Amino acid sequence: MTARFVVGYTANEHGADALAFATRLAIASEAQLDVVMVLPSEARSSTVPSDIGYERHLKARSRAWLTEASKGLDPEVAQSLHVRYAESFAEGLIAAAHEFGASLIIVGAARGGILGRSRIGSVANELLHSSDVPVALAPSGSRELAASVGVSRITAAVGSRPGASALLDAAVRLSKAMHAPVRLLSLVSIDLPAGMDEGLAELTSTAHADEVLATARRELPAGTDVTVAVATGDSIEAAVRSLDWHQGEVVLVASSRLARPHHLFLGSTASKMIRELPVPMIVVPRTSTGKTAS
Amino acid sequence: MTNEPGAASGAPLTSASAAVDAPEQGGISKKGLSAGSVGLIGAIVIGISCIAPAYTLTAALGPTVSEVGVQVPAIILVGFIPMLLVALGYRELNKRMPDSGTSFTWATRAFGPWVGWMAGWGLIAATILVLSNLAGIAVDFLFLLIAQVSGNPEIADIAMNPFINVAVCLLFMLGATWISYRDMQTTQKLQYWLVGFQVAVLVTFSLAALIETANGNAFDATPIELSWFNPFEVDSFSAFAAGLSLSIFIFWGWDVTLTMNEETKGSDKTPGRAATITVVVIVVLYLLIAVSLITYAGVGTGEYGLGNEDIQDNVFFHLAGPILGPLAVLVSLAVLTSSASSLQSTFVSPARTLLAMGHYGAIPEKFASVSPRFFTPGYATVVSAIVASVFYAVMRLLSENVLWDTITALGMMICFYYGITAFACVWFFRKVWFRSARNVIYTLLAPLIGGVILAVLFFTTLIDSMDPDYGSGSSVGGVGLVFVLGMVVLLGGVVVMLWQWRKRPAFFRGETLSRAAADA
Numbered sequence: 001m002t003a004r005f006v007v008g009y010t011a012n013e014h015g016a017d018a019l020a021f022a023t024r025l026a027i028a029s030e031a032q033l034d035v036v037m038v039l040p041s042e043a044r045s046s047t048v049p050s051d052i053g054y055e056r057h058l059k060a061r062s063r064a065w066l067t068e069a070s071k072g073l074d075p076e077v078a079q080s081l082h083v084r085y086a087e088s089f090a091e092g093l094i095a096a097a098h099e100f101g102a103s104l105i106i107v108g109a110a111r112g113g114i115l116g117r118s119r120i121g122s123v124a125n126e127l128l129h130s131s132d133v134p135v136a137l138a139p140s141g142s143r144e145l146a147a148s149v150g151v152s153r154i155t156a157a158v159g160s161r162p163g164a165s166a167l168l169d170a171a172v173r174l175s176k177a178m179h180a181p182v183r184l185l186s187l188v189s190i191d192l193p194a195g196m197d198e199g200l201a202e203l204t205s206t207a208h209a210d211e212v213l214a215t216a217r218r219e220l221p222a223g224t225d226v227t228v229a230v231a232t233g234d235s236i237e238a239a240v241r242s243l244d245w246h247q248g249e250v251v252l253v254a255s256s257r258l259a260r261p262h263h264l265f266l267g268s269t270a271s272k273m274i275r276e277l278p279v280p281m282i283v284v285p286r287t288s289t290g291k292t293a294s
Numbered sequence: 295m296t297n298e299p300g301a302a303s304g305a306p307l308t309s310a311s312a313a314v315d316a317p318e319q320g321g322i323s324k325k326g327l328s329a330g331s332v333g334l335i336g337a338i339v340i341g342i343s344c345i346a347p348a349y350t351l352t353a354a355l356g357p358t359v360s361e362v363g364v365q366v367p368a369i370i371l372v373g374f375i376p377m378l379l380v381a382l383g384y385r386e387l388n389k390r391m392p393d394s395g396t397s398f399t400w401a402t403r404a405f406g407p408w409v410g411w412m413a414g415w416g417l418i419a420a421t422i423l424v425l426s427n428l429a430g431i432a433v434d435f436l437f438l439l440i441a442q443v444s445g446n447p448e449i450a451d452i453a454m455n456p457f458i459n460v461a462v463c464l465l466f467m468l469g470a471t472w473i474s475y476r477d478m479q480t481t482q483k484l485q486y487w488l489v490g491f492q493v494a495v496l497v498t499f500s501l502a503a504l505i506e507t508a509n510g511n512a513f514d515a516t517p518i519e520l521s522w523f524n525p526f527e528v529d530s531f532s533a534f535a536a537g538l539s540l541s542i543f544i545f546w547g548w549d550v551t552l553t554m555n556e557e558t559k560g561s562d563k564t565p566g567r568a569a570t571i572t573v574v575v576i577v578v579l580y581l582l583i584a585v586s587l588i589t590y591a592g593v594g595t596g597e598y599g600l601g602n603e604d605i606q607d608n609v610f611f612h613l614a615g616p617i618l619g620p621l622a623v624l625v626s627l628a629v630l631t632s633s634a635s636s637l638q639s640t641f642v643s644p645a646r647t648l649l650a651m652g653h654y655g656a657i658p659e660k661f662a663s664v665s666p667r668f669f670t671p672g673y674a675t676v677v678s679a680i681v682a683s684v685f686y687a688v689m690r691l692l693s694e695n696v697l698w699d700t701i702t703a704l705g706m707m708i709c710f711y712y713g714i715t716a717f718a719c720v721w722f723f724r725k726v727w728f729r730s731a732r733n734v735i736y737t738l739l740a741p742l743i744g745g746v747i748l749a750v751l752f753f754t755t756l757i758d759s760m761d762p763d764y765g766s767g768s769s770v771g772g773v774g775l776v777f778v779l780g781m782v783v784l785l786g787g788v789v790v791m792l793w794q795w796r797k798r799p800a801f802f803r804g805e806t807l808s809r810a811a812a813d814a
Contacts, residue, residue: 011666040477040669046485047635048477048642049340049550054394057653061664 002078003031003177004102006133008038008093008123011065013143014108020145021138021280022106023074024248028151029177032078034100035069037062038092041085059083074147090126097133104282109137109274128255128283134170136250136282137274145247151178152248155229157185157273167254170284174252181225187239187269236269240276249279255286336482337568338575339489341551345572346428346636347579348492348610348628350544353431353701355584356606357765362537363593363601364516366584368525369534373541374577376747380712381549381569383719383741390722390812395650396643397715403810404718407656407802408791413718414651415787416711420704421644422678424546426686427700428640429466432633433459434611436466439626450611460687466637467686471679474641477668488631495628496579499610500586503617507590513616514592514599518585535754536765539705542751544580546708547639548573587613607697607766641675648674655801657794693775695766702755702765703779709752710784716745725813756780 007022009015019035026033039058066081073079086092093105109124127135156171175182210228231239253270274281358366384396393399397417402410434453441449453459480488507515521527528534551569588600591613595601598616605612610629614622649671652661665672693699723737759777762769770778795802 015666046336046479046482047340047343048479048639049344051394051642051646052388052392053396053399053650054646056392057394057649058664058669065666 003029003104004100005031005033005104005106006093006097006100006102007033007035008089008105008107008127009035009066009069010037010089010108011069013140015069017108017138017140017142018106019069019073020143020147021136023077023147024145024150025104025106025136025178025250026077027074027147028179029174031177032080033073034080034082034096034102035066036082036084036093036096037066038084038086038089038096041087088126089123090130093127094131094133097131102133104134104136105131106136106138108142109139109281132285134282134284136280138280139278142280149248151180151250152246153183154178154180154250154252155183155185156252157187157231157270166286167252167284170282171252174250174282178250180248180250181227183227183229185243186228186230187236236272237276240273245277245279247279251277251279251281253281253283255283334568334571335486337551337565338572339482339486340639341548341568341572342489342493342575343485343632343635344547344550344639345545345576346492346547346632347544347576348496348625348632349428349431349636351496351580351583352608352610352629353427353697354540354544355587356600356609357698357701358537358540359588359593359600360603360606360765361533361540362528364519364522364588365525365528365537366588367522367581368527369537369541370544370577370580370584371523372525373538374545374573376538376744376751377542377545377548378573379740379744380716380748381552382736383716383744384549385552386736386741387715387719387722393650394646395654396647397711397718398647398656399650399654399807400722401714401718402654402656402807404722405714406809407804407807409714409718410807411651411656411791411794411802412784412787413711413714414647414656415791416707416714416784417647418644418678419783419787420707420711421640422682422685423700423704423707424543425467425470425637425640425644425678425682426463426689427697427704428633428637429463429470429682430459430686430690430697430700431608432466432630432637433463434608435626435629435633436462438611438614439623439630442623442626456690460690463686463690464683467679467683470634470637470641471675474638474645474679475665475668475670475672475675477670480635485635488635492628492632493575493579495624496583498621499614499618499625500582502621503586503590503613506617507586512590514590514594514596516589516592518589522585522588532754532758535751536702536758538747539709539751539755540701542708542712542748543701543705545573545576547636548576550639590617603695603766607695607701641678644678645671645674648678654806655798656806657798692770693766693768695768698766699768699775699779702759702776703783706752706755706759706776706780707783709748709755713745713748713752716741716748720745722810723812725811 005022005026007018009019022033022035025031039062062083063081066083070079070081082096084092084096086095093107096102097105105127107124107127124135124137128137154171154174156167158167171182171184174180229243231243233239233242251273253273255270270281270283355366358369362369387400388396391400391403395402395414398410398414400410401413404410437453438450441447453462503512506512525534528537548569551572552565587609591598591600593599593601595603598605598613600606600609610625614625618625648657648661649664650662651657652659652663652674661671661674661677663673664670689700719741720738723733726733727738728734756777758764759774759780762772762774764774765776768775800806
């Protein structure tokens with residue numbers, strides 16, 4: 001079965017970012033795209049009377065936007081376009097993902113990010129705190145990257161906390177689907193309590209990185225290209241800056257411990273990372289539903 | 295709009311639920327709109343919140359008393375008749391040609407581009423007038439509220455300083471624009487509470503006035519008489535017409551309950567019931583307040599008399615204190631919240647009409663742009679806000695009695711575009727008038743009679759308002775300000791229309807929106 005990705009589309013640069021990144025993922029993994037526009041449903045209106053004429057106009061306009069967007073898409077990517085109604089954009093996307101059995105929701109993350117980096121917009125924020133489907137955030141400027149870049153590497157950011165196994169599963173699956181090597185990134189040194197002895201921290205993180213690598217090796221089929229990197233720095237931001245990033249890189253992070261089972265909740269480490277990352281990020285639920293790009 | 299572009303080239307617009315992409319089914323997705331449409335209570339709440347009785351009455355009661363004296367209850371009852379008749383026609387048009395341009399689109403369909411353009415202009419002018427009036431009332435009550443809470447009555451007078459007044463008003467406008475642009479909505483529950491609060495406060499206010507009168511504490515106790523309900527007791531036809539055009543304003547916005555639920559919920563009865571219950575609640579409230587305030591304060595020109603010009607443009611503002619004492623703060627809160635919700639729902643109508651006019655090429659295409667993020671007519675919303683703000687600022691400096699004059703001019707504008715809409719209904723359905731008894735009533739008699747009443751009111755008000763003593767007594771160059779205002783707005787519309795005709799002839803040749811008549 002081909003994987004299906006839901007793209008949360010809006011007719012602006014964020015929508016274009018989301019669509020461009022989604023195309024890149026779809027080409028790499030031969031997935032089908034469901035491009036969805038979510039319109040506000042009448043039920044949320046409490047002060048403004050609804051107007052059928054205006055609803056129709058909006059719908060026609062949204063169709064035109066979708067058609068326009070689809071014209072610019074790579075014809076080789078299987079795609080379908082949809083208009084949905086929901087009380088909020090995030091709610092509509094999650095419902096659409098369920099409807100289509102999609103394994104990923106892709107949205108544009110950025111709003112006014114500085115120097116190509118991302119800030120989480122309100123829609124992405126709502127998704128990242130309620131979705132039970134993995135969510136990908138395309139940073140501002142994704143639309144300028146050619147689809148042929150593909151996915152050149154998958155970086156899984158692993159902490160010491162429980163949940164790493166779900167993340168690894170997802171990374172392995174993605175790696176297979178996208179035919180891309182995996183880089184395991186240990187954030188242990190930064191996850192440790194502040195003020196800890198530096199030498200000890202380094203030792204712990206190296207040990208952890210080794211452990212992670214060993215686990216991953218066991219899980220990955222023979223011949224998969226795996227590397228390990230240890231993030232160092234005073235802060236997450238500094239660590240992210242110090243690493244090298246491919247143009248076609250995709251970062252995987254697990255959602256926070258605070259999340260309900262099978263649901264996302266963006267942790268503080270991940271939200272700090274997202275501000276610095278120049279590449280797209282996929283957040284997977286703690287207990288993986290086992291659907292990521294399957 | 296009515297002409298839905300089908301799925302154009304490119305990828306097929308598919309979906310699991312065929313309704314989403316089936317324009318032949320009316321274009322409204324089953325899955326989408328009806329799935330969570332507003333129910334009966336929701337519709338009533340939106341209806342009452344659009345009419346905003348607390349705001350409407352404080353603005354209209356004084357001017358109405360100055361025209362018809364104690365016969366205000368009669369005028370309220372009679373004023374509902376043309377409103378109902380026109381709303382029935384409005385509903386027929388909305389059923390046949392749902393379009394965000396409403397009056398503009400329908401009048402263009404029935405009478406061609408020139409009349410249609412002016413109907414659109416009338417609607418926009420009316421809503422912009424009311425926007426500035428709403429914001430003006432809100433400013434007064436904001437200062438009154440601060441004065442009541444802080445126990446310092448002098449703060450309420452700050453609202454009289456034109457510069458502070460205009461500055462605060464512009465801030466209000468900015469906030470309302472921001473909310474409308476982003477389509478921010480309060481939760482339904484909060485809206486229920488706000489509307490419930492508003493109604494409860496108005497009832498308390500009236501009962502308190504009645505009790506004070508019974509206890510002999512009234513300012514000018516005037517015994518209630520049956521003649522208050524008799525419209526034939528009004529002195530002259532001019533006064534009657536002026537009062538009526540004001541009472542049309544107090545029911546304005548009611549028609550949304552009649553049309554908003556069409557096609558949804560699968561129930562034919564909900565919209566009718568919602569409209570009926572809304573109007574009964576509103577009429578009872580209006581009568582209760584009008585009667586209780588007149589019996590408490592009389593229509594004389596004393597300090598708190600409803601005939602006192604100094605209090606007429608905002609009667610609750612002046613009467614809440616004497617009647618309710620420390621509880622007067624509730625009235626301020628009710629008027630403030632009611633103006634705030636009404637500001638938002640009012641913003642929508644000029645913006646949607648401008649959007650439709652832009653869409654059909656009657657004005658620059660920019661007006662047709664929809665915000666891709668918030669799905670609101672963004673450009674049109676911002677332009678309406680700017681025009682309303684400028685209008686308020688100019689009027690505040692020009693007139694001693696800006697609230698009063700805008701309300702009177704507003705009544706005239708409503709008569710203008712509602713009248714055209716009523717006639718558009720009659721003319722559009724001309725081929726099917728006699729197909730059924732229902733058609734005779736809803737497409738011929740009701741809108742025709744309603745339209746004639748509004749036309750008579752419009753011309754009577756126009757002629758009478760030339761008198762410099764008309765309304766609040768503001769005048770420009772020896773002619774009544776209301777007349778000048780009406781003429782500037784209408785003739786300004788003609789000038790802009792001619793300019794657009796030069797720039798965008800296609801619309802005026804009927805190429806984008808053709809004339810039509812219902813034939814089935």
